[in-house]
Amino acid sequence: MVCTANDLLGWKDFPKGLRVLLLDEDINSATEISSKLEEMDYVVSMFHCENEALSAISDEKQSFHVAIVEVREHNKEGRFKFLENTKDLPTIMTSEVKCISIMMKCIALGAVEFLEKPLSEDKLRNIWQHVAHKAFNAGAKEQTEPLKSDLDIYLKKEDIEEEFCQNQEHNDEVPVEMDKYPAPSTPQLKQGMRLVDNGDCHDQDQTNVSIEKECVDHDGESKFVETTCVVDATATPFVTVTDTSLEEGIVKPLSNECCTDGKKQSEASERPNSRATKSSRRKIKVDWTSELHKKFVQAVEQLGADQAIPSRILELMNVEGLTRHNVASHLQKYRLQRRHILPKDGGRKWPQTRHSTPRNSYPQKPIMAYPPYHSNHALPHAQVYPAWPPPHNYAMPPQMWVPPYYPAWQSSENWMWNPYPGLQAEAWGCPTVSPQASFPQFQSRGSMQSRQTMEKNSFENYPGDEVIDKVVKEAINKPWLPLPLGLKPPSTESVISELSKQGISTVPPGINGSR
DNA sequence: GGCAAAATAT
């Protein structure tokens, strides 16, 4: 059985109840291991020969999450075969003898780990990690469309890779104290994955910053904040990072883009680990995804301008892992943005007239700059909604607040108004900020895989952010090319006039659009 | 809680 990330999400008390197939011809050993496992609330099915085990596996009525298989010289061929036939089942090999060639072969054949006997409790305790790993990895391959679990929204690929270290204070309900039992195991490395082991992952004051991608959540409700953890490459145990497989999207299960961004990976792996060695390690970075921001905004709106203080917002948001500081910081930026944006007329440069319907006509600038000349672009209306809520909404009492169709932010880089929309936007007649209300789950750092998926979806519905971003970027960088999305370039006169408004009266030769 | 500096990320 292939456990999916979603399965894990809904799994109360994970990894309790994890079904373990145990194959060991030594009855004593098997019994011993089994009882240890059962003490940990794993559900064990013991087998003494491959065939029994294999038929149990193929039995529809049974399913296993992970297998522990003993191997020794005389049965190795059978075990290899077993391994080959159970690719979907995370299989841990174990042996009394330490034979490097056998070990190697097992690993080569897909074993997720090789453990030397005897199997201590510590070793056994962590076998769930392989299930989680598998789940995350499996999801990526199958994903055809984004999963939308809460975790999806909050977790990112980095988490999956880097989270081993973050369990510090997860004191509530964690069935297994992972933090106290450093995984003896070597979670299966899939392409490009790194194992991270930040020696000191404690965080300071808050009790909530534990992000656990692997043990996902123990309570279906909890939402984790997407964070980026500092990685210490040197601390990475025997993991050879294979960056070549960037787009190998791993998992999508958990999030929009779990483990897929090759660039990030390589960067991370090469990243100097200065920080890791530093005693005062920086806190993991909260990634304000559109969903998270949306929550934030809703909280702010609900509270009203005067009540909207970090602690209350935090409370309302109810997002696990988020700290007051995080919120405060975001609030700071939020206010800054509004201050910067609102004082401006809001009408002169950004006539709401264009595509606004009663419902979405906000007094502020739309999220994207609008081409003043043409309205025949292919962008859907939803895209013009402002990222920040309009002022009248902002101050509205809870009961009065009507959630507008809120455009989720795409990436943190473009969720605010374009500070200088006039020039670029009007000059080029194309959006400067990519809209995206339809696929908030996609982050800009998305994997190639999600990117592709997104693009596919996008074209079937709305263009996705990334698509737009890309297109817009290209349009800006290569003005000589025809504008995409049905946009037309502004007239020379309008450009000149706009430039003069900006104080540019002379246009240097060579930038007149031809080249 | 809020502001600003420092640290990072892009």
Next chain:
DNA sequence: CATATTTTGC
């Protein structure tokens, strides 16, 4: 190398 975003410190 500069800017933007987020964390830290006060």
